Amino acid sequence: MAREKTLYTCRECGGTNPKWLGQCPHCRAWNTLEEGLAEPPAGSVKNRFQALTRSQPVATLSELAAGDVSRTPTSLPELDRVLGGGIVEGGVILIGGDPGIGKSTLLLQAVDALSSRMKVLYVTGEESGAQVALRAHRLGLAGTHVRVVAEIGLERILATIEVEQPAFCVIDSIQTLYSEQLSSAPGSVAQVRECAAQLTRTAKASGCTMVLVGHVTKEGTLAGPRVLEHIVDTVLYFEGDTHSSFRLVRAFKNRFGAVNEIGVFAMTEWGLKGVSNPSAIFLSTHSTPVPGACVLVTLEGTRPLLVEIQALVDGGGPSPRRLSVGLDRDRLAMLLAVLHRHAGVSCADQDVFVNAVGGVRINEPAADLAVLLAIQSSLRGKPLPQGFVAFGEVGLAGEVRPAPRGQERLREAAKLGFSTAVVPRANAPKKPIDGITIHAVDRIEEAIDMVRSLN
Secondary structure, three states: OOOOEEEEEEEEOOOOEEOOOOEEOOOOEEEEEEEEOOOOOHHHHHHHHHOOOOOOOOOOOOHHHOOOOOOOOOOOOOOOOOHOOOEEOOOEEEEOOOOOOOOHHHHHHHHHHOOOOEEEEEEEEOOHHHHHHHHHHHHHHOOOEEEEEEOOEHHHHHHHHHHHHEEEEEEEEEEHOOOOOOOOOOOOOOHHHHHHHHHHHHHHOOEEEEEEEEEEOOOOOOOOOOHHHHOOOEEEEEEEOOOOEEEEEEEEEOOOOOOEEEEEEEEEOEEEEEOOHHHHHHHHOOOOOOEEEEEEEEEEOOOEEEEEEEEEEEEOOOOOOEEEEOOHHHHHHHHHHHHHHHHOOOOOEEEEEEHHHHHOOOOOOOHHHHHHHHHHHHHOOOOOOEEEEEEEEEEOOEEOOOOHHHHHHHHHHOOOOOEEEEEEEEHOOOOOOOOOEEEEOOHHHHHHHHHHHOO
């Protein structure tokens, strides 16, 4: 019996090679080639592609109509915020997250909410129809207009979409689908790439909004080829600790809206509910100020958020530890060096632990000033004043640089009852903001002296 031909496919870029190599010749990634069966001749695949694609005439860019895309709200305000205002006709959305984080729950709620205004279809490849009905019953969803099919064959799913003609379709999940045109197993690089490309073509041709649920690896990235994120229009990540009731939906790519937006949800017995004031979950409730706590006004997309930064400086040994949760650990080491060199505050023989309350991840450098003030407060054992907030980037020369949209940050802090703020001088407003006293600084040593004078 003749041995079937095999190919080695890169799980990062999807490139193929007839033999195994330590480094992918296409994307130069190491140890990413995986063995699989070679695909059948490309004639049938080529014919299928030609049937799905349409020739478009060449046009001048200035003559093309540039109208705003129409959006349909999902009745879930936090999800609409991340999507840019709602779903777009013909848009393809990829949402990933850890197992059990709430992806299927959120999408089932969205499908049920949209079913009263448009035709919807829920395709489940991981559960039976009875299991989906059980979840809907547990969430209190009527589901009277929600069409459900349990199927993993791509061709049969496309035929169902053609018959049902939904305006909104959920595929749960893309890693469970397989195409009969390919011989590889479901979830392989070739199958995920082929199924996603076919569903995307169907969405663009029919105007159906398609939502693809994606699995994630143990590193937290979407499983499958990297090209999967390039094919779709929007990429959302579901974040949060499964032991906590709060979930974050973050946009990393959006062709129809802003990126880095977040939606905040609370997991209840009736499903995921939007949190109207997310700052409340990122602030600890202290009856009196405690040492090592400083409130930061950060920016997530277009939304100012107040997050409490906690620092603990404790006696270390010959090899003191530097640990941060929710912030960049390398940046923490750099900030400690700046604090010592320019402000004369040394933590060389101390363990330093920094945490962002609520499980949020802060990536912007505007958190630098709040981190340093929290460390200095913990080291001295003296709390910062009641109602105190801070934000600003700190450079290696000790300067405090401005943060974008400082006025909105200050107005959000004043609205939530904070009365004192230390900010970069470039962010100081020209007109006073009611309810909050603003102290503008140029350097980190000025900020520390200012805080000491307020105590």
